[in-house]
Amino acid sequence: MDALVIVGAGGHGRELLEVVEAVNKVEPTYDILGVLDDGEPDLDLLATYGVRHLGPVSLLADLDARYVLGIGSPYARRAIDRAATGWGRVPVTLVHPAAMVGRRVTLGPGSVVCGFASITSNVLTGRHAHVNVAATVGHDCRLGDYTTLAPGARISGAATIGDGATIGSGAVVRQGLTVGAGAVVGAGAVVIRELPAEVVAVGVPAHHRPPVPQLGWY
Ligand SMILES: CC(C)(COP(=O)(O)OP(=O)(O)OC[C@H]1O[C@@H](n2cnc3c(N)ncnc32)[C@H](O)[C@@H]1OP(=O)(O)O)[C@@H](O)C(=O)NCCC(=O)NCCS
CATH class of the missing domain: 3.40.50.20 (Rossmann fold)
Incomplete structure (x- = not known):
């Protein structure tokens, strides 16, 4: 143990x-x-x-x-x-037994996949990416370091979620799009266009205000 x-x-x-x-x-x-x-x-x-x-x-x-x-x-x-x-510490990668993670999915160190989440095929995550309860990640997605998918978030195929970005509960990201590093997608939003880094985007379709420099992902 x-x-x-x-x-x-x-x-x-x-x-x-x-x-x-x-x-x-x-x-x-x-x-x-x-x-x-x-x-x-x-x-x-x-x-x-x-x-x-x-x-x-x-x-x-x-x-x-x-x-x-x-x-x-x-x-x-x-x-x-x-x-x-x-300090020389090494994280574990945790996958709930009730999650569905495809064979061609590579989870970065410290990543977590919660119950009823699904990550299908040819997906790569960075360090400490968190895929919460019932979130889904489609084929060929890339989730950066420290990304968070809140419960029920839906990431369509071949989307890229930048380092440190958060996708809110029940939000949808359309296929092939990039959500910039440090961006926050509000609960229930539907992202249909590329999102720049560090913006907060809400609504259906999602709209964002200008980037918030003080968030300072970089
Ligand atoms: C988007 C979010 C980060 C904004 O938080 P905030 O900066 O504190 O924003 P506020 O609550 O002050 O709201 C600012 C404006 O955005 C609107 N807004 C906030 N969240 C929204 C959402 N999810 N969808 C639509 N509009 C939203 C508010 O109505 C408000 O509009 P107004 O200025 O016209 O009154 C937050 O509301 C959110 O959705 N977070 C994700 C929550 C989540 O998924 N949690 C999971 C935890 S496990």
Whole structure:
């Protein structure tokens, strides 16, 4: 069994605990040491998962354990990944047993695929890409580092989701399009044109305001 810590004890971190439990149920794989979080997690709630709050994220420097990032923000995921890599830590790639991941799909280190998500064929993800519950990714897509597909997002074939981009719940990206790095697609939006980096796009069809420089993905 690999010793594993979940970084982030909020809602997404606890969802990943459920993914680990589901994986372990099929085949005992991970020994969960606990969760790391710089805040003050709800210890009573955590206790219902049978895990402890070990302390702040910086403890990862000294833990002989693999890790997975239970954090929604791509910016936070990138920062922690860089620190963890510097500390010599190696993430795990987690796939819920109820997800459908094709044989010709390559998931980058730290990537997570939640229950009922589907990634079909010839898809490549970068580091710590998160494909949430019931999101779908069509053939030949590229998901960059630290990308987030919220529950039910639909990425049509041969689309490219840039590093750090977030696709909101139930949003649709039409085939072959590129969503720029750090862009955010609002819940329920339908993207029918290329989206530049760092814009926030909403609506059907999706419209965006000018890029928001302070987001600073680069
Ligand atoms: C797009 C989004 C990031 C914008 O958040 P925000 O910057 O806080 O924006 P606000 O709520 O202040 O709304 C700004 C404007 O955009 C509109 N808007 C926001 N989200 C929208 C959406 N999903 N669809 C259509 N319009 C939306 C608001 O009505 C508002 O319009 P107005 O200026 O005419 O009043 C956010 O609403 C969103 O959809 N996030 C994704 C949520 C999600 O999928 N979560 C999954 C978690 S697991």
